[in-house]
Amino acid sequence: MSRPTVPDGPGAVESIRAAMESAEHLDEPARWSPRGFRLANLLGAGVLTAFSAWLLLASLSYAFQVGGQPGPGFFPRLVAGLLLVLGLVWFGTTLVRAPDVTGVSEGPPDRPTLVRVVAALAVVTAAAFALMTLGYPLTIAAAVAALALLAAATVRTAVVTGVLFAVTSFLLVTTLLGIQLPLGVLRPFLVFLL
Structure with a gap:
């Protein structure tokens, strides 16, 4: 087995310091990049929008009102409509605004x-x-x-x-x-x- 080499000479202190700083970065949690954060938000908004649109279309087969009372399609249509609006707003704001990842404490x-x-x-x-x-x-x-x-x-x-x-x-x-x-x-x- 070979013994690890220890740097010597004029740049030894700087190389040891650089190695210690890079080792400290290994313990840091992963951070979002602006591009990755935007992509994750676009993906989440797209899934929410597609799911709520599908749910809204599926709920159209149920009666919205029965005998002056809310029917079996009332609640699914209401929830699907609200989710669709939220998904579209989320998608639009992600496209318009550049993501700021400095305040995001949780990594990917x-x-x-x-x-x-x-x-x-x-x-x-x-x-x-x-x-x-x-x-x-x-x-x-x-x-x-x-x-x-x-x-x-x-x-x-x-x-x-x-x-x-x-x-x-x-x-x-x-x-x-x-x-x-x-x-x-x-x-x-x-x-x-x-």
């Missing part, structure tokens, strides 16, 4: 965080496609439990949270609002609630 997400975000989006997308087949109670219980696990909950906490959220939201929507949610494979067991 690391790889594990990005993996969790992509996994959460996959869970929500899969739940949207499974809703009609599995039904609302099973789909929402599984989706909420999976999202809780991604947020570092224990398995027991995730399962309890998913089941409680699914049962509570199902009963509130079907009894208080009178909106029928898809029962899917649980239809034979829950048909008495309709």
Whole structure:
């Protein structure tokens, strides 16, 4: 094994000082660049705008008003419209203003965080496609439990949270609002609630 060389001569102090300063920068957290910050904001605004536009189009198939009362399409249209406006404002301000990253204390997400975000989006997308087949109670219980696990909950906490959220939201929507949610494979067991 070769021994590490120690610089000597007139520039030795400067080279040691430079090496120490570069080692200090290794401990600093990653910082956003203005270009990366703008790109992340444009991407987030684009996803929000596209999702809310899709949600708004999907909600048009439900009645906005039934018998002078808000119908099943009222709340989804209201939420989708507000999200669409927010997405467009976010997109527009990101395009118009140059991002100032000096006041941003949190750096860009690391790889594990990005993996969790992509996994959460996959869970929500899969739940949207499974809703009609599995039904609302099973789909929402599984989706909420999976999202809780991604947020570092224990398995027991995730399962309890998913089941409680699914049962509570199902009963509130079907009894208080009178909106029928898809029962899917649980239809034979829950048909008495309709």
